[in-house]
Amino acid sequence: MAIQVRLENFSGPLDLLLHLIKSHEMDISDIRIVEITEQYLTIIEQMQQLDLDTAGEFLLMAATLIYIKSRMLLPVSDDIEEEEEDPRAELVKRLLEYQRYKDVAELFQQLPQLERDIFIGQFQASDFFAGDSAENEVPIGIYQLADAFHQLLKEQPVETFHEVIRESLSVAVYIDNIVEKLTQNKRLSFREIFTAKFSRNELIVTFLATLELVKMHVVNIEQVGDFSEIWLALTIPPDQVSRISLVEDLLGYE
Amino acid sequence: MNNLRQLVEAFIFASDSPLSLERLSVLAEQPKSLIKPAVEQLLQDYAASEGGFYLAEVAGGYQFRTVVELAPWLRKLSKERATRFSRAALETLAIIAYRQPATRAEIEYLRGVDSGGVMKTLLDKNLLRILGKKDVPGRPLMYGTSRHFLELFGLRDLNDLPTLKEFAALDPEITAADPLNPEVVSNPHD
Amino acid sequence: MNNLRQLVEAFIFASDSPLSLERLSVLAEQPKSLIKPAVEQLLQDYAASEGGFYLAEVAGGYQFRTVVELAPWLRKLSKERATRFSRAALETLAIIAYRQPATRAEIEYLRGVDSGGVMKTLLDKNLLRILGKKDVPGRPLMYGTSRHFLELFGLRDLNDLPTLKEFAALDPEITAADPLNPEVVSNPHD
Numbered sequence: 001m002a003i004q005v006r007l008e009n010f011s012g013p014l015d016l017l018l019h020l021i022k023s024h025e026m027d028i029s030d031i032r033i034v035e036i037t038e039q040y041l042t043i044i045e046q047m048q049q050l051d052l053d054t055a056g057e058f059l060l061m062a063a064t065l066i067y068i069k070s071r072m073l074l075p076v077s078d079d080i081e082e083e084e085e086d087p088r089a090e091l092v093k094r095l096l097e098y099q100r101y102k103d104v105a106e107l108f109q110q111l112p113q114l115e116r117d118i119f120i121g122q123f124q125a126s127d128f129f130a131g132d133s134a135e136n137e138v139p140i141g142i143y144q145l146a147d148a149f150h151q152l153l154k155e156q157p158v159e160t161f162h163e164v165i166r167e168s169l170s171v172a173v174y175i176d177n178i179v180e181k182l183t184q185n186k187r188l189s190f191r192e193i194f195t196a197k198f199s200r201n202e203l204i205v206t207f208l209a210t211l212e213l214v215k216m217h218v219v220n221i222e223q224v225g226d227f228s229e230i231w232l233a234l235t236i237p238p239d240q241v242s243r244i245s246l247v248e249d250l251l252g253y254e
Numbered sequence: 255m256n257n258l259r260q261l262v263e264a265f266i267f268a269s270d271s272p273l274s275l276e277r278l279s280v281l282a283e284q285p286k287s288l289i290k291p292a293v294e295q296l297l298q299d300y301a302a303s304e305g306g307f308y309l310a311e312v313a314g315g316y317q318f319r320t321v322v323e324l325a326p327w328l329r330k331l332s333k334e335r336a337t338r339f340s341r342a343a344l345e346t347l348a349i350i351a352y353r354q355p356a357t358r359a360e361i362e363y364l365r366g367v368d369s370g371g372v373m374k375t376l377l378d379k380n381l382l383r384i385l386g387k388k389d390v391p392g393r394p395l396m397y398g399t400s401r402h403f404l405e406l407f408g409l410r411d412l413n414d415l416p417t418l419k420e421f422a423a424l425d426p427e428i429t430a431a432d433p434l435n436p437e438v439v440s441n442p443h444d
Numbered sequence: 445m446n447n448l449r450q451l452v453e454a455f456i457f458a459s460d461s462p463l464s465l466e467r468l469s470v471l472a473e474q475p476k477s478l479i480k481p482a483v484e485q486l487l488q489d490y491a492a493s494e495g496g497f498y499l500a501e502v503a504g505g506y507q508f509r510t511v512v513e514l515a516p517w518l519r520k521l522s523k524e525r526a527t528r529f530s531r532a533a534l535e536t537l538a539i540i541a542y543r544q545p546a547t548r549a550e551i552e553y554l555r556g557v558d559s560g561g562v563m564k565t566l567l568d569k570n571l572l573r574i575l576g577k578k579d580v581p582g583r584p585l586m587y588g589t590s591r592h593f594l595e596l597f598g599l600r601d602l603n604d605l606p607t608l609k610e611f612a613a614l615d616p617e618i619t620a621a622d623p624l625n626p627e628v629v630s631n632p633h634d
Contacts, residue, residue, distance in 0.1 A: 011341045012367035057367045098364055104352065105344035107416060111407045115332065117325040118408060121307070121318050121508065122460035123268055123497075140529050141400070142384040142597050142604075143377045146611045148531075149538035152554050153608070261517060264496025264510045268518050281520050306454025320454045327451060328458050330471055358614075374614040386604045395606050 007047050013061035014098040016043065021095070028099070029092050033072055037065040064091065169201055174209035182219065182234045190221075190230035258284060259292045266296075272315030272405065313404035314411055337379075346372045347381060351403070351415055355385045355396035373397065381406065448474060449482045456486075462505030536562045537571060541593070541605060545575045545586035563587070571596065 010016040018028075020039050026032055044062050047055065071087035086092075112118050138144055178193055185192075194206055210232070213219035222231045261282050266273050275293065279286045293309075293316060300309040300318075310319040320328055339347070346369050350356050361369050376382045383400045387393040399412070409415065451472050456463055465483065469476045483499075483506060490498040490508075500509040510518055529537070532555075539554050540546050551559050566572045573590045577583040589602070599605065 011345055012365050014364075014366040061366060094364065094366075098366070101345055101348040101352070101364065104348035104416070105341060108344045108348060108407065109339070112322045112325070114319075114406045114408065116329075116338075117322055119320045119328050119331070119454075119458035121267060121457050123508065123510070138529055138531055138534055139380055139400075139402070140534065140597070141380075142386075142599065142606065143382070144380075144529075144534060145538045145541060145597065146384075146606045146608070147377075148534045149542050150608055150611055152535060152539065260494065260496045260511070261514060262496070264514045264518060265521065267497045267508070268510050269521055281517070304450065306450045306452070307457045318457070320458050321450075324451060324454045327471070328454060331455065331459055370614045377614070384606060386599060387606075393603075395610055 007043070007058070013058045014095060015102065016040070016058070017061065018095060018099060018102070028095055031088055031092065033065065033069050033088060037062075037069050040065055169205045171205055171209050171212060174202075174205050175212055178206070178209055178213060178232075179218065179234070182232065187231055187233045190232060193232065258282065258288060259295055262289065262292045263296055266309070266316050267318055269317075271401075272313045272317040274315040277315065310408065311410050312408050313401050317405075319408070340372075342367075342369070342372045343376060347376060347399070347403070350376075350382060350397055351399050351412070354398035354412075355388070356398070357388055357394040357396055359394060361397075448472065448478060449485055452479065452482045453486055456499065456506050457508055459507075462503045462507040464505040467505070530562075532557075532559070532562045533566060537566060537589070537593070540566075540572060540587050541589050541602070542608075544588035544602075545578070546588075547578055547584040547586055549584060551587075 007016070010019065017036070017040065020036055020043075021028055021031060024032075024035065024039070026036070041062055044058055047058070068087045068091060114120070181193070182188060190210075193210060194203060198206065210219070214221055218234065218236055220233050220235045222233070223229070262278055265278060265281050273281070275286050275289055278289045278293070282289060296316075297309050297311075300307075305321075306324060307318050307320045310317055312319070342365075345365060346361060349361050349364055353360065358369065358373060361373070373382065377384075380400055380402045382397050382403070385396040385398045388396050403409075404411065404414075452468055455468060455471055463471070465476050465479055468479045468483070472479060487499050487501075487506075495511075496514065497508050497510045500507055502509070535555055536551055536559050539551050543550065543554075548559065548563060551563070563572065567574075570592045571590055572587050572593070575586040575588045578586050593599075594601065
């Protein structure tokens with residue numbers, strides 16, 4: 001059976017998967033994984049001119065399907081104490097949940113919408129709101145606040161910015177950066193902490209941040225011999241790392 | 255005070271957003287116990303009159319709105335066509351509406367696709383708001399729906415969202431999964 | 445057509461400017477000879493009802509307006525619109541929130557305009573507080589946000605503000621086109 005499917009019509013891999021499950025009259029909670037994986041891969045192969053970002057998301061799902069398929073094919077040994085979970089379980093849960101929101105999205109589409117189906121009065125309050133036009137007002141919220149600042153900075157030429165505002169490289173921020181790198185890499189050479197792109201000031205602050213981390217006993221420094229590579233490693237489990245930001249206020253740096 | 259009904263009517267009419275009982279009480283300088291009957295009288299009167307617009311309960315307040323049956327006619331008034339929401343936008347809105355506070359990672363896990371752009375658009379349209387940061391490593395931002403979201407869809411509050419169980423009734427498979435209820439998030443600020 | 449009165453009422457209500465008989469005739473797709481009696485019926489009905497607003501003949505057309513006697517009350521609507529800010533106020537507040545302690549000169553540099561008036565308003569609204577004097581010639585006052593600011597925006601503390609990095613992450617175009625400098629992306633406490 002030739003499948004005519006246009007990926008643009010699907011809002012994502014889950015959407016496509018749901019479509020395949022429905023069109024093959026399968027039960028979501030009992031997907032015929034071999035069949036569905038084949039169908040899915042056929043469609044993915046057909047897409048050639050999809051941009052990389054979108055393609056990546058569809059490919060990720062393909063990998064998930066292949067993985068589940070391979071798990072399903074493994075022989076189930078009888079002598080395991082605990083009953084092994086169905087490899088499809090997580091995907092089924094995601095699909096069921098996604099299905100709900102897809103339904104709600106459709107419902108939202110049908111609900112009467114303001115300014116599409118329903119209108120409110122356009123009373124001109126200018127009669128008694130002297131010089132106070134509501135037009136110029138914006139709703140307040142954290143987003144609006146951050147957006148206002150973001151817009152201002154975008155309009156600001158960066159060079160001149162430095163002439164007036166004090167240098168605001170923060171040791172705390174660089175501490176976070178280093179810790180983040182170390183969480184990802186377990187162990188880093190001293191050299192790797194610094195990026196070639198760093199300005200002089202950034203180099204200094206990064207160095208200060210490293211010293212701080214050692215002082216806080218968060219990072220351990222090792223050197224095997226004279227002039228050999230210096231290695232940095234975290235001394236605390238990565239999951240406790242988020243608490244480091246609390247130390248920020250205790251640092252003496254402005 | 256016989257004129258309270260008149261005053262309340264004028265306030266609701268002149269306001270550019272729905273007015274709550276609390277707000278009306280402050281504006282009219284009268285206790286809520288007097289405001290409430292006035293509003294209820296108005297609700298009844300407008301429901302009975304079958305005019306071109308009626309008093310609607312929306313986003314925790316009251317607002318005059320045109321009757322939905324006249325939509326095709328009234329669309330002729332607006333110069334620009336109303337923004338139609340993409341499927342991606344409505345899906346994202348649906349997830350956030352029911353799961354708030356929701357992080358971007360949760361939304362993307364459920365949708366299976368990057369949702370940053372869609373979320374930015376929804377934030378720009380003031381349909382979402384940032385609720386703060388989640389107390390987990392990385393402290394991701396948490397998102398919820400805004401008051402304007404309620405106004406857009408004419409909902410009184412988040413409890414007015416159809417419960418997902420109602421959907422479940424149509425599809426027995428879904429009943430098996432955890433029932434989700436819109437969590438009522440108090441939003442005094444937006 | 446009995447519903448013509450309803451339709452005309454809705455058109456006048458939803459229009460942002462007074463509607464003439466000609467315009468109503470076009471919109472409702474009915475001859476003026478039918479529109480006119482409908483409008484006259486509405487004029488009479490609203491005059492008789494003594495509600496908070498009435499149908500007024502203005503600028504060659506028809507428009508709903510609040511009754512004149514209520515103007516002193518209705519002015520309160522604008523004064524107490526607590527949930528909306530002028531663009532200037534929001535910008536100023538944003539700069540202070542992210543850059544505190546900030547001096548007036550720094551704020552005005554970023555905004556490019558005199559901000560004394562806006563800052564006074566924000567101080568009056570108890571959204572700002574004075575943190576002291578800066579140790580530079582002239583000893584200018586340094587400003588920060590107040591506890592009330594946190595309450596208004598629903599923040600537990602200043603760390604709850606999204607960093608600009610997180611903010612920009614929502615918008616792939618911005619991140620790609622205009623990578624934010626670490627100098628500029630500062631967190632509120634550095």
